[in-house]
Amino acid sequence: xxxGRILIIDDDPDITEAMSVVLxxxxxxxxxxxxxxxxxxxxxxxxxxxxxxxxxxxxxxxGFELSRKLKSTAEYKDIPILMLTAxxxxxxxxxxxxxxxxxxxxxxxxxxxxxKPDVLLDKVASLIPKS
Amino acid sequence: xxxxLKSTNLVQRAYWLVRLxxxxxxxxxxxTFAADRFMYIELAKTAxxxxxxxxxxxxxILYDLLRYWTWGNKEPSERRIGWVLTFQISADxxxxxxxxxxxxxxxxxxxxxxxxxxxxxxxxRSKWESYIQATSAVILFGGVVTLEALGVLPHHGLVGFAASxxxxxxxxxxxxxxxxxxxxxxxxxxxxxxTEQLRVQQDGxxxxxxxxxxKDQLKNQYVLRLTHxxxxxxxxxxxxxxxxxxxxxxxxxxxxMDLVDRAxxxxxxxxxxxxxxxxxxxxxxTGQLEMERFSLKNCVFNALAAVQNxxxxxxxxxxxxxxxxxxxxxxxxxxxxxxxxxxxxxxIKYTPAGGKVSxxxxxxxxxxxxxIVDTGIGIPDEALPHVFEExxxxxxxxxxxxxxxxxxxxxxxxxxxxxxxxxxxxxxxxAGTTFSFTLPKNLVTASA
Numbered sequence: 001x002x003x004g005r006i007l008i009i010d011d012d013p014d015i016t017e018a019m020s021v022v023l024x025x026x027x028x029x030x031x032x033x034x035x036x037x038x039x040x041x042x043x044x045x046x047x048x049x050x051x052x053x054x055x056x057x058x059x060x061x062x063g064f065e066l067s068r069k070l071k072s073t074a075e076y077k078d079i080p081i082l083m084l085t086a087x088x089x090x091x092x093x094x095x096x097x098x099x100x101x102x103x104x105x106x107x108x109x110x111x112x113x114x115x116k117p118d119v120l121l122d123k124v125a126s127l128i129p130k131s
Numbered sequence: 132x133x134x135x136l137k138s139t140n141l142v143q144r145a146y147w148l149v150r151l152x153x154x155x156x157x158x159x160x161x162x163t164f165a166a167d168r169f170m171y172i173e174l175a176k177t178a179x180x181x182x183x184x185x186x187x188x189x190x191x192i193l194y195d196l197l198r199y200w201t202w203g204n205k206e207p208s209e210r211r212i213g214w215v216l217t218f219q220i221s222a223d224x225x226x227x228x229x230x231x232x233x234x235x236x237x238x239x240x241x242x243x244x245x246x247x248x249x250x251x252x253x254x255x256r257s258k259w260e261s262y263i264q265a266t267s268a269v270i271l272f273g274g275v276v277t278l279e280a281l282g283v284l285p286h287h288g289l290v291g292f293a294a295s296x297x298x299x300x301x302x303x304x305x306x307x308x309x310x311x312x313x314x315x316x317x318x319x320x321x322x323x324x325x326t327e328q329l330r331v332q333q334d335g336x337x338x339x340x341x342x343x344x345x346k347d348q349l350k351n352q353y354v355l356r357l358t359h360x361x362x363x364x365x366x367x368x369x370x371x372x373x374x375x376x377x378x379x380x381x382x383x384x385x386x387x388m389d390l391v392d393r394a395x396x397x398x399x400x401x402x403x404x405x406x407x408x409x410x411x412x413x414x415x416x417t418g419q420l421e422m423e424r425f426s427l428k429n430c431v432f433n434a435l436a437a438v439q440n441x442x443x444x445x446x447x448x449x450x451x452x453x454x455x456x457x458x459x460x461x462x463x464x465x466x467x468x469x470x471x472x473x474x475x476x477x478x479i480k481y482t483p484a485g486g487k488v489s490x491x492x493x494x495x496x497x498x499x500x501x502x503i504v505d506t507g508i509g510i511p512d513e514a515l516p517h518v519f520e521e522x523x524x525x526x527x528x529x530x531x532x533x534x535x536x537x538x539x540x541x542x543x544x545x546x547x548x549x550x551x552x553x554x555x556x557x558x559x560x561x562a563g564t565t566f567s568f569t570l571p572k573n574l575v576t577a578s579a
Binding site: 012014015017018019021022025113114115116117118 | 362363365366367368369370371373374377379380402
């Protein structure tokens with residue numbers, strides 16, 4: 001059984017709800033926020049073991065910006081980030097080859113929306129450090 | 132864009148004038164030689180050969196200058212190339228006058244050749260410059276024959292060709308010059324009015340074309356926006372349905388499960404369509420491709436692997452033959468692989484169980500050619516010209532497979548053409564279809 005605290009930052013409440021159901025089912029504790037600033041608040045209130053971050057929120061770059069900000073802060077740079085995108089087609093970026101490139105896209109993993117439940121669980125399990 | 136085209140055009144014309152001049156020099160030398168040797172006309176041979184030599188030197192200099200300015204596909208400014216053309220025409224008028232002076236002046240019928248210069252200047256340069264050049268031709272040639280008539284300049288008569296006293300008969304000189312001037316001005320008038328009309332038309336077409344392209348880009352941006360928004364909603368629907376189907380929120384009765392499953396399958400198909408449309412639209416909106424050398428062989432193997440299961444399920448035999456010399460070519464590997472997969476998927480989809488699909492990659496002098504042959508249902512003749520159009524689906528394809536997007540081949544065509552290749556389709560004499568496309572082996576500067 002998975003365990004750990006996960007913060008989902010996504011402005012689509014239905015996606016957030018769907019992921020929460022899947023993850024809670026496996027015993028994870030879910031916290032959620034609808035944008036970057038709310039995300040920062042939740043982060044300070046309750047440090048998560050993993051952040052699931054949507055790229056496009058109010059602006060098409062919001063997720064990127066937040067991830068760079070987090071990775072450049074000593075306090076948060078160790079929290080793994082799983083980035084969700086529906087923008088792969090739009091930006092045409094080959095996320096696979098750029099994920100892990102710290103300067104550009106400082107996240108541990110990315111997934112293209114819509115995410116299949118088992119794929120999501122696999123990624124989450126691989127990112128949350130075993131305690 | 133428009134200016135660039137124009138200036139490239141003028142450069143080509145400048146080169147063309149240089150080429151014409153080589154011929155003119157040769158003709159001058161031959162004519163001088165023939166008139167002297169075979170027609171027994173007395174000529175100032177030395178002067179004429181000297182002029183031919185001068186012309187030769189001047190043409191070499193011009194040629195080098197043009198080459199220097201256009202070195203490495205450089206585009207000289209329109210102004211500069213305009214000056215070169217003006218200079219060439221002015222110099223040619225002067226040289227033609229010199230030739231005529233040393234070869235009979237008014238007696239020499241080659242004075243008709245001024246008409247050529249008038250036509251050229253009227254097409255290549257502005258209206259007012261054309262009239263100025265006509266005036267300078269009249270002054271140059273008129274001045275020379277008048278001065279010869281007055282005895283100020285020596286007259287090199289064409290003894291053996293024309294009456295020797297014609298050049299100093301005032302009525303003849305006056306009459307000749309009158310007709311000469313009228314002819315030049317009329318030629319300029321007629322040619323410039325036609326060219327001007329053509330220019331206006333051409334500008335109109337260019338503007339209309341630019342407008343269409345702009346509208347098309349707007350349409351693409353709109354489609355991108357729209358499909359992207361729809362994709363967001365679809366993703367949410369699909370995520371929710373998947374949770375229900377996976378039983379994460381409790382079991383469903385059979386009938387409930389069946390309906391949710393149907394709904395889910397439709398969202399999957401809709402998602403495939405949206406994704407294909409996004410891909411195609413994105414391609415159309417992006418500028419240059421990221422061209423890197425990649426292994427075509429690997430792409431082919433990946434594509435073959437991607438369709439392996441589908442082929443096995445329909446017991447379709449997929450064979451391939453790749454010429455050993457084929458390897459790295461410039462392009463975007465991801466796009467090429469997707470194109471190959473698309474074409475293979477199609478071949479398998481529209482080939483009845485037990486059929487065959489074969490893929491060959493061969494090397495041509497400048498291209499690599501990929502050919503995919505199937506033994507499938509073929510494409511109706513009337514549909515062949517349309518299969519690469521967006522959303523188009525042939526009637527028999529629709530009957531075989533209800534849920535195609537009609538975008539796969541449009542995507543393939545866009546990818547291949549962006550790489551500087553071409554894609555074709557034809558029906559096989561026996562059964563099935565052949566798709567074939569080329570990719571350049573070396574980077575070509577795409578004329579977008």
